[in-house]
Amino acid sequence: MPEPTPTDRPGGYRSVLRPGLFAGQLHWVTGGGSGIGRCVAHELASLGARVVISGRTPDKLARVAAEIAEDGGRCHTIAFDIRDEDAVKAGVARVVGEHGPVAGLVNNAGGQFPAPMLAISKKGFDAVVASNLTGGFLMMREVFVQSMQRHGGAIVNMTADFRNGMPGMAHSGAARAGMSNLTMTAAFEWAHAGVRVNAVAPGWIASSGMDTYGGAMKAIIPKLKNHVPLRRMGLEAEVSAAIAFLLSPGAAFITGVTLPIDGGAPLGGDIFPLGSEARSVPFDGFHRAVTPEVLK
Template identity: 55%
Template sequence: MNYRTVFRPDLFAGKVVIVTGGGSGIGRCMAHELVSLGARVALVGRTIAKLESVRAELGGDAIAKIYSCDIRDATQVRATVGAILADFGHAEGLINCAGGQFPAPLRDISENGWNAVVRNNLTGCFLFMREVYVAWMEAHGGAIVNIGADFQGGMPGMGHSGAARGGQASLTFAASVEWAHAGVRVNMVQPGFIASSGLDHYPSSAAGTLRNVANHVPMKRHGTESEISAAAVFLLSEAASYTNGAVLRIDGGLHHNTNTSFYPLPEKAQSAPYIGVPLYKRPAVLDE
């Protein structure tokens, strides 16, 4: 099974990349592309069955190793990073892809709900960044890519996630300055509405919004997991050796259209999606 990547096959030969949230969706797609480029990957997640399935897709334990970890728990994160370094001996890259949220107006979000989303999307990101930096990258260099979301409009309807993603961006900026002397680059990718498996886990009440958002995107479609993966791969690569503290928004122009409500979008757009992984399946919610 060949991933249809646009990068050279040996780009990450001999290197190890940690992917949190590697058991499904965008993280799974990234793992496939990285392996196609010669990397070995450490897949981190909470559900072992999902991680095992991706490991089998990638070719087994020699290429991908799996680690069950609650990224919100500092003790577990420290132990997981230690286990990864014990197994592989090094880790040149880290992609923080794990996270999650649920739609709710601010007035209805409980303290527990708030904390769960902030810990998933911000605290877990920080803990993995810190542990990988202290345990390996501070002495050897490396690249970190944080996968976030476009928070600049506040994310009404998911304000807890907007607050966490804003913090994630600020964390990226701070680390890009503090860790640059060690040869560590820290950047962020902000996906727009991506046709990823995670969409099928939203409540049914959100289905119409998820389908209709494409009407507001200038490119008139959802993005694909492969389009996010390609951005992250670039930021990990040597081609981005002077890219540090950057935020790369992958949203088909949606951000700028939301700031320009007076512009009427054409009914159709000539935009073909890029899909690199043969195993990709479009979320069912988008076709109902």
């Protein structure tokens, strides 16, 4: 009998996409050591991809790689800072040299801190823009130049729910909006090479990143679901499913879009209140998902 694929294994990732969809392909997830990136890496591996995860902390990457190996998948790690241009160039060269062409890039790495706009220093603003926009640009450019320009591929960038601005995170909102615009430009300029570029814009997702916040933000997080028409937070697997689809052949004629994954949070207003019932059923596909402490 043939060796079972990771999705055939009991208790494995429950992807809605067909087993073996990405077999033989190399997919790279930045920020793959935790949160949504960890989930995406697991799903891509469960669909047969050889996965590379990168980030700044080798130990976190190693733990995720070990999880994927336990589930029957294949995962390689490489640690560097996406804000460092020379490190990005060298990192991409190493991955392409050791593992071959990159079929899919998930530009997930990033980070921010809550602060009112009047209290954000230039240093703080620059740091968040570097993490959420400049670093992503460097990854896109180098993966295109060193691989996709010749072999084609698909890129999915990470933005956020910035449709109504991002009060309390002006630096992140500016960077995320910039990434959405950069996605459109790259989609146009790189289409000739058979490269598609899209983005996802998650809203309030129950992920480990929520546990990094303290103070007033920590107190607000458990109440966020009350401001979502679907009356719940999203799960990491619901973001990963959209990313995996955008990387797939089913999205072959989709490029330059930013897909909101936010439960309709930016819609409506106080004039028309939300209904009291909560009938939305989440897609719980990630078998290793962990509920953030702040939501327990």
